[in-house]
Every structure is written in structure tokens, then in C-alpha cells.
Amino acid sequence: MPQSLKGVFCPTLTPVDRDLEQNLGAFIGHCRRLLDEGCHGLAVYGTTSEANSFSVEERMAGLEALVEAGLPAARIIPGTGCCALTDSVRLTAHAVRLGCAGVLMLPPFYYKGVGDDGLFKGFAEVIERVGDDRLRVYLYHIPPVSSVPFSLALVERLVGAYPETVIGLKDSSGDWSYTDALLRALPGFGAFSGSEVFLLANLRAGGVGCITASANVNAPAIRRLYDHWSGADADAMQEDLSRRRQIIQASPLIPSLKRILAHHLGDEGWCNLRPPLMPLDAAQAARLIADLDGDGFAMSSSPASTPAVASA
């Protein structure tokens, strides 16, 4: 069975201008900074990226822009799971063609309460239609948003049918017992936690790391715990990370992350979001920044290194 990726991956925010178009220059700059700050790789076009708020064409254009700008496809795992089978096939084949390390696949998420047979068939169709030995699939388990969970039985069935292809999962359930059960059922499986809050537990249980939204603003500290998880300071580092995460997600997570970048880079354009997401209001924004300041938070990057997002 191929080895899973390991490390700290960032589901990258997608900067948009005031007209709600992607700002590819700022996107490339943000992705470069994240790798510089210690991310092992980039999970572009995930939930934090507002992926589903962009068309298939927009998502392909964004990924191509990164690769053309010299970002290493071998460190990128784009989200490619859509409601429509044909969209998932198109995005997945495109990612493989560009040389991406893998794809992070949501299940088809419009219909709720569908059975494992239908979800299995959905993934099987994508894998077989793409039909490329290079394809590596990481399942994206995020029931609080998708409302379509992966049962453990379904994961085992997919791994059994496609052992060379289905090699990992991102667990964004917020329920540690899911990752724990997964690693007991499938030792060596590429289990990523969906939040750094579970990073230490994940690594101690034999998992491979985390793919976490907070890495957009706090990558160096998360990387530090990843590198030193077996050291004496690991519990204290985890406590710091978890406390900071609580501050960040006290207001809606994606708008909060964009607000933090806007503040620390001095670029209000970062606050733009596609509806239905909306920027924080002034009171939320002020409390967020004050609470982070109170926690001693400082981003490592300088504003000068980063192309601006047009906000006018």
C-alpha cells in the first residue's frame, strides 16, 4: 500500500476581490508564505477555502495558477469532491494530470441519509473513470458541514476495494473517538485530524498529522508541535495551540481567519468572502483581534512579502 502524506497541511483561504472574483496573485503569495512558514503541504479548495462557492472552472484555474507559479504540485492536495459525479471526475482527473500529491474528496453532499452502497458507488465511479494509477484519495469526513458522514464500514470497504488509491482521511468531525476508532480498525492508514486541537492525540495514536484551517495564520506553532510531539514540552505546546484555536473560532471560523490576515498584513481586501459567508461585524472583529493580542499572537510574515487583495 502506498504511504500516506504526513505533516501539517493548510486548507488555504481563497482571497477574493470586492467583485468576488478570485485574486490569483494574492492566492499564490499566500500559498508560498504557508510553505515558507513550515506547512508540509496545501489542501487548497477545501471547506476553509470556500471551495464549493467556486465553479469547477474557477477551481481548475486557481490550481493551474499555483502550479504555473512554481508551487510544487507534489505538496498540494486539492479538494475535488462535488455533488455531481461528472464534476468530481473532472476535478480529480485535472489534479492528477497536474501532478498533485493526492485529492481530498468530500462525498456527494446534497442528498442526506443515503446508504453506504450509494456512497461507495460514487467513489468507485470517480476512481474508475479517472483510471490513473497515480491517483491518491484522502476521504473528507466533515459531518458538521457536509451532513454526509463516512461510516467506518464504508472507509474499510473503500480501502479494501482500492488499497492503492484510498490511503487516508481527514477527520473534521470534531469527535476524537472517530479518528481513534479509524486507527484501531486500519493501523497505518493516513488519518489526518481536521484541527490542531487533536494533533498530539493524533500523532500519539499513530496518525499522520493535521489538515487545519488555523494553519492559515498560525502555521509555525503548529509545525513546532508536529516536529517535537514526542518531547517533554509537547503537552504544553498542545495546550497553547488549543487555547489559541478557541480564540480564533469564538467567532465564525472562515471570516475570522480572513480578518486575522487582513489585520496582520494590513490588507482589508482579505476580508472579502463569497456569500453565503459574510465578514465579521466590527464588534466581532475587534474582540477577535484584542483576544489574540492578549494571547501574545503575532504572525511571522511581513506584509511586504505578500501581494495585496484589491478591496476598492
Next chain:
Amino acid sequence: MPQSLKGVFCPTLTPVDRDLEQNLGAFIGHCRRLLDEGCHGLAVYGTTSEANSFSVEERMAGLEALVEAGLPAARIIPGTGCCALTDSVRLTAHAVRLGCAGVLMLPPFYYKGVGDDGLFKGFAEVIERVGDDRLRVYLYHIPPVSSVPFSLALVERLVGAYPETVIGLKDSSGDWSYTDALLRALPGFGAFSGSEVFLLANLRAGGVGCITASANVNAPAIRRLYDHWSGADADAMQEDLSRRRQIIQASPLIPSLKRILAHHLGDEGWCNLRPPLMPLDAAQAARLIADLDGDGFAMSSSPASTPAVASA
């Protein structure tokens, strides 16, 4: 304010071949039959149509095929609400360009628990980007599937901002009190029930009819109640419709409807579905058909009038 459409509308099933591609010939034949059977119009590419299992391009191609085949665009209201703003704009503008009577719009449905401000902005962006006075929007309220409801306050706000455009709503909540409250808050608003189970209550409360999945197989009887709702037999007709609906939805609704068509048209190809939906198993199918036979159900159409769906 423009008048809403009225009557019995069918969210049409989408026939697919064994390779899961749309069968446009069978689609056209099915749509023709539904109008012949008394449907006032067709709500193509709704939930029953597996709309979100098809790409934007596939949905546009299907709609174009209907119009090119001579089906009247003035009696068609396609579903055009997607997760991605740009997809919703593209599908909505396309429907207006083809002369469709209106569009049935889901809210962006990936993110859950978003506020009314974000949903309002999502609809406002679509309406303003399409920028065409001919556009008529029917909101699609189906919280059991979309998990993103329209609050009454949001409906009132959209109607207040776009009174010439937002003129109706399909209520598929399964909760009659929602339609009732809507009609009290907005008398004259184009409130369709999402099931014929509420048709009589809808019309008595001043609603405009129903957009109901069952019309794919039971249109003449639903139309009969619509035409005679103020007559002495109305309650008995409603009771018959509701009993039959219970039989149909005792197994998963969309596979059941496809199974009924397959059985009555003698065309197994109708059973094909895109994953994650799956055909009924043999036991479910046998019980469904037996229960309908026991209820005296007979479809009005002859198999000969209908192009086949390839099942081989």
C-alpha cells in the same frame, strides 16, 4: 407585482443510461407525457431530478434539448440554485435567455447555519448579476435535504428588495405551518406546496398549487383535485392522493418513482440513478408495485408513446 404561476408542476425525473449519462430522448418523451397528462408545467432539475448530481453543462444541455424539441419554455421552471455563486448566475441567466417562465432556486447549501444576511446577499448577487427584468425567482425551501432553510424574515426581505422578481416559493419542508405562516405574512405570494399531500390545504389558504415529485407517475389525479378543489369531492380526492403518496414514499422516493415508471412503461432503463442514489432492491420494488396494484394504481400513458432508456 407580477402574478405567480399556478397549478400542478412536476419536478421531472431525469432518465440516465447505464453509463449514467442523461438520456435526452427519454427525457423529452417524459416531459411531453407529463404535459399531456395535465401538468401545468415542469420544474426540471429539482431534487427529484437529481439536479445536483449533474454538472452545470449537463443541466444546460438538457434544458436546451427540451426547448429545441418544442417543449414550451414558458411552462418550464428549472432549478438553478447551486453552492457556487457563479454556477447559479450561469444557470439562471441561461434559463432566462431560453425564455423559461421562472427559476426554482435553492440557497447555497454547503455551509450550514449561515445567517440571513449571507443568504440574502447570495440571492441579491444572482439577481443583480443576471440583471434581466424577465427573471422570476421561486425560492426552494427544502430543509430536510438542503439543511439550509429560508426564515420567513428572509423571504419577506427578498420580496421587499425584489418585488418584481421574487414572486414565489416551493415549500418542501413537510411542515404545513410554514406555508400557512407564509401566506398569512405575504397574501398573494406564489406559495407552492412541495407535496400533493398539502394541495387542498394550500389552495384553501390562497396558495397557487403544488410542485410535486409524485406528478411523475400520478399527474392526472393530482390535476383533478387542482381543478375541483372547491367541489364536494375535494376531501375524498385529497385522501386518495395522500394515501397513494404514502405508498410511493414508503421506500426512498426518487428510486421508487423511477421503479414505477420502469414497471409501467416496461423499460428497466428507468431504474438507473446517479450515485449516491441507488435503485430499490428487489424486495422494496416488489412491495412497492404490489402495494400500488392493491390501491388500484394504473398509469395513464402507454409504453409505446415513450422513447426507451438504454439499460444494456
